[in-house]
Amino acid sequence: MKRKIPSNEKIIEQIKNIVKSRFGIESQEVLSQLVMKRLKREDKLFSVSPNRVKKLALTIPSVHVKVKTKKMPKIDKIDKCPVCESKILPLEGTNLSNKKILIGYKCVNCSYSSDLEHFMPMKYLFVWKG
């Protein structure tokens, strides 16, 4: 069966409707399932990935995306934001001997920030803020 890719506008409209009508959506999988359900009413062949839904949700000012992270044993280096794939900046601190050390990362675009232990976003929460 052929798949159709819905436009950003269509997806964004559904994300808004869904998030607005609920207290919060627990994960990007749940959100994308709800979006798909509504889009399929229009066209059964529409298909969209949870990652695309999440990325579009990040662009909507009235939708707040909270990120829950999972503890990872060790992080060396990351090149881009694991949430929105924007540029990520190192957060530096100083240790007891006044040397600069890396203490975490912060995204230039979204609200993602992390210390070196709490790193990987595992779960997203979508909340309507109006």
Ligand SMILES: [Zn+2]
């Ligand atoms: Zn980001």
